[in-house]
Amino acid sequence: MAxxxxxxxxxxxxxxxxxxxEHIRGLIAQAITLLIVVGAILFLxxxxxxxxxxxxxxxxxxxxxNIAGFPIAMSVxxxxxxxxxxxxxxxxxxxTMVAGVASIILATIVGFVIGVMRLSPNYLISRLAGAxxxxxxxxxxxxxxxxxxxxxxxxxxxxxxxxxxxxxxFLNVRGFYLPRPLPQTGFDWIIGALAVGIIxxxxxxxxxxxxxxxxxxxxxxxxxxMALVVGLPVLAWLAVSMIYGTPxxxxxxxxxxxxxxxxxxxxxxxxxxVIGLSIYTAAYIAEIVRGGIQAVSHGQTEAALALGLRRSxxxxxxxxxxxxxxxxxxLTSQYLNILKNSTLAVFVGYPDFVSVFTGTVLNQTGREVExxxxxxxxxxxxxxxxxxxxxxxxxxxxxxxx
Amino acid sequence: MMDTSNxxxxxxxxxxxxxxxxxITVVGPVAWLRTNLFSSPFNTLLTILAVLFxxxxxxxxxxxxxxxxxxxxxxxxxxxxxxxxxxxxxxDGACWIFIQARIGQFLFGFYPADERWRVVLVFILTxxxxxxxxxxxxxxxxxxxxxxxxxxxxxxxxxxxxxxGLEVVSSRxxxxxxxxxxxxxxxxxxxxxxxxxxxxxxxxxxxxVHLLSVMLIEFVRGVPLITVxxxxxxxLPLFLPPGTTIDPLLRILVGFTVxxxxxxxxxxxxxxxxIGRGQYEGAASLGLGYWSMMRLIILPQALRISIPxxxxxxxxxxxxxxxxxxxxxxxxxxxxxxxxxxANWIGTEIDGFVFCAAIYWICCYGMSRYxxxxxxxxxxxxxxx
Numbered sequence: 001m002a003x004x005x006x007x008x009x010x011x012x013x014x015x016x017x018x019x020x021x022e023h024i025r026g027l028i029a030q031a032i033t034l035l036i037v038v039g040a041i042l043f044l045x046x047x048x049x050x051x052x053x054x055x056x057x058x059x060x061x062x063x064x065x066n067i068a069g070f071p072i073a074m075s076v077x078x079x080x081x082x083x084x085x086x087x088x089x090x091x092x093x094x095x096t097m098v099a100g101v102a103s104i105i106l107a108t109i110v111g112f113v114i115g116v117m118r119l120s121p122n123y124l125i126s127r128l129a130g131a132x133x134x135x136x137x138x139x140x141x142x143x144x145x146x147x148x149x150x151x152x153x154x155x156x157x158x159x160x161x162x163x164x165x166x167x168x169x170f171l172n173v174r175g176f177y178l179p180r181p182l183p184q185t186g187f188d189w190i191i192g193a194l195a196v197g198i199i200x201x202x203x204x205x206x207x208x209x210x211x212x213x214x215x216x217x218x219x220x221x222x223x224x225x226m227a228l229v230v231g232l233p234v235l236a237w238l239a240v241s242m243i244y245g246t247p248x249x250x251x252x253x254x255x256x257x258x259x260x261x262x263x264x265x266x267x268x269x270x271x272x273x274v275i276g277l278s279i280y281t282a283a284y285i286a287e288i289v290r291g292g293i294q295a296v297s298h299g300q301t302e303a304a305l306a307l308g309l310r311r312s313x314x315x316x317x318x319x320x321x322x323x324x325x326x327x328x329x330x331l332t333s334q335y336l337n338i339l340k341n342s343t344l345a346v347f348v349g350y351p352d353f354v355s356v357f358t359g360t361v362l363n364q365t366g367r368e369v370e371x372x373x374x375x376x377x378x379x380x381x382x383x384x385x386x387x388x389x390x391x392x393x394x395x396x397x398x399x400x401x402x
Numbered sequence: 403m404m405d406t407s408n409x410x411x412x413x414x415x416x417x418x419x420x421x422x423x424x425x426i427t428v429v430g431p432v433a434w435l436r437t438n439l440f441s442s443p444f445n446t447l448l449t450i451l452a453v454l455f456x457x458x459x460x461x462x463x464x465x466x467x468x469x470x471x472x473x474x475x476x477x478x479x480x481x482x483x484x485x486x487x488x489x490x491x492x493x494d495g496a497c498w499i500f501i502q503a504r505i506g507q508f509l510f511g512f513y514p515a516d517e518r519w520r521v522v523l524v525f526i527l528t529x530x531x532x533x534x535x536x537x538x539x540x541x542x543x544x545x546x547x548x549x550x551x552x553x554x555x556x557x558x559x560x561x562x563x564x565x566x567g568l569e570v571v572s573s574r575x576x577x578x579x580x581x582x583x584x585x586x587x588x589x590x591x592x593x594x595x596x597x598x599x600x601x602x603x604x605x606x607x608x609x610x611v612h613l614l615s616v617m618l619i620e621f622v623r624g625v626p627l628i629t630v631x632x633x634x635x636x637x638l639p640l641f642l643p644p645g646t647t648i649d650p651l652l653r654i655l656v657g658f659t660v661x662x663x664x665x666x667x668x669x670x671x672x673x674x675x676x677i678g679r680g681q682y683e684g685a686a687s688l689g690l691g692y693w694s695m696m697r698l699i700i701l702p703q704a705l706r707i708s709i710p711x712x713x714x715x716x717x718x719x720x721x722x723x724x725x726x727x728x729x730x731x732x733x734x735x736x737x738x739x740x741x742x743x744x745a746n747w748i749g750t751e752i753d754g755f756v757f758c759a760a761i762y763w764i765c766c767y768g769m770s771r772y773x774x775x776x777x778x779x780x781x782x783x784x785x786x787x
Binding site for chain 2: 026029030033034037044045047048050051052054120121122123124125128134135137138139140141142143144146147150151152154155340341343344346347354358362368369372375376379380383384
């Protein structure tokens with residue numbers, strides 16, 4: 001109402017008919033859009049309610065407390081056949097997180113390595129990285145996943161003929177077996193020493209920066225810090241071994257009868273999913289990294305070298321901070337893609353959130369609308385969280401213009 | 403050191419000096435090897451590692467895929483005595499006769515063999531029309547566009563589904579590479595206008611339109627495609643008035659189109675944002691209204707800028723069609739996977755997936771090269787240098 005008092009509006013109104021007024025036309029257009037959209041949504045919801053009532057299944061979330069009654073192959077929290085659907089759902093969410101986080105870490109490492117290799121002056125290395133990128137970026141992720149799961153991991157030897165690395169790591173058709181660390185008495189002391197070392201190194205860095213700002217003298221933070229972080233736990237390790245005996249034992253997987261006992265087992269489904277997702281996404285991350293590094297103009301390197309900075313400092317203080325600014329925003333969307341693509345777990349039978357909840361629970365309870373709403377909210381919430389975090393990080397490293 | 407009177411000032415002044423080629427360490431293959439592969443100890447190490455890797459990976463693959471592979475059916479199968487199976491293939495080589503035996507199904511799904519010419523005709527017409535649009539030298543662009551976007555869809559629908567004199571083929575029988583192409587083409591053709599509308603809505607100054615567009619775009623982009631397909635598959639039938647049914651393929655097409663449109667909308671928005679204010683002001687000062695301004699001035703420029711990114715999105719959408727298997731449609735990947743589960747063909751998983759990967763790779767790599775070449779061609783002055 002306030003803008004009716006705007007100067008000049010009345011003059012315009014006298015000059016043109018009201019239906020030619022841009023403001024009024026906008027209002028009418030919006031009213032019509034809103035009417036259509038709200039009408040359509042109400043129509044759809046009305047149909048949904050009528051359909052569901054006709055089938056005798058009114059909208060309700062009470063099924064979440066029912067007993068699920070089906071097993072899931074892997075879970076971070078203990079679940080059994082008597083667990084409620086809510087608990088099964090949480091187990092699925094955690095499985096999604098496990099696959100997502102593992103793939104994000106692996107894809108970032110592989111992606112950065114390939115991206116740097118792509119820029120290598122070595123012709124062969126650069127071409128190999130280029131071939132990696134072009135091959136894995138242009139084959140659908142699902143084809144790659146199926147290849148790794150049905151093609152490779154299903155065809156590895158059986159338990160008796162497992163692929164064996166140093167009698168500690170085994171790969172066979174049942175999964176990927178790793179030794180399990182077993183902390184003994186006094187292991188807490190080593191963890192404590194590590195924590196003290198890290199905090200000490202951080203304090204040392206702060207102190208040395210202040211001193212450098214005040215006096216200009218440099219202190220070898222990197223070496224002393226590393227000595228703290230590595231040395232303290234090693235000392236603690238030695239001390240604990242002398243007092244209590246070995247602080248950490250390993251439980252190795254051992255073939256007993258038809259199967260391996262002990263150790264940590266990664267399901268072949270999880271292994272295939274993480275390998276496939278990381279290799280696929282790493283190709284995209286490599287391109288982002290290459291673009292980011294190339295975006296830093298060569299003049300920056302030359303200027304840094306002209307100032308007398310060493311090569312390693314040039315990289316650490318001049319090139320990487322500027323490249324990160326270009327790299328981080330697209331990297332965020334790749335992380336979101338990993339998360340969204342982890343739903344392809346459905347195809348290889350890894351019990352992620354979609355496979356467990358949107359697949360099995362939906363089939364068993366027939367509560368389409370309720371299940372789909374929760375699924376959407378879950379992914380929207382995670383997408384939003386990652387975006388917010390990466391925006392915060394991006395702001396943190398963004399160019400501060402003075 | 404040197405007597406300056408003897409130093410030649412140039413080749414002209416000293417004709418008796420014969421021309422010598424530059425030292426071998428500066429030009430030629432040796433120099434190339436030196437600068438590119440062995441410039442430092444570290445570089446030499448990398449080269450050795452790379453060569454070792456290639457020697458480890460490439461010969462076994464070539465042996466598997468070509469030398470040890472089985473390319474032809476054995477005598478008895480050619481004579482028609484029995485059908486082929488995995489046992490006809492060498493144990494350590496690729497079994498390409500599996501692909502040959504099943505190629506009809508891989509391309510057309512369960513489409514009746516006698517009617518497959520209809521599918522072929524549709525794709526020949528489509529590719530002819532698309533090529534006519536993409537290759538700049540071919541004239542009649544407007545007539546071509548009319549054919550491609552109005553006549554061809556109706557014609558294709560009739561040819562594929564049948565009726566009116568042709569045998570009816572239910573969409574449940576569609577499958578294989580044909581289904582992949584149909585989903586990709588229909589999804590993209592419908593998603594493009596929807597995406598442009600959403601992008602315009604997102605840039606709109608009308609708060610309601612803006613808000614609705616943002617909500618739809620961000621919602622769809624925030625959730626995985628599989629959940630959108632699930633939603634389309636199980637919820638669309640519920641949303642329709644009681645008593646109506648909806649074809650499963652159509653449900654998937656709706657979900658796929660909305661999903662692709664949201665991504666295209668963001669690409670087009672990028673193009674719209676790159677258009678300077680002056681263009682809007684110029685159009686407004688000519689007295690153009692909103693729609694004429696968009697149609698005649700803004701969109702032609704914005705779309706032109708965003709064509710490479712649109713092609714990339716289309717490429718992604720093409721790869722995403724593999725996910726329709728989640729609701730039980732037999733697209734190219736799914737039908738190959740099903741084929742290698744056949745009792746006669748146990749152990750052909752890798753062969754099938756490598757074949758699939760090769761076909762997808764050719765399509766996607768071709769599209770991405772096309773997008774790069776377009777980017778180079780269109781990069782003519784919008785960028786500040």
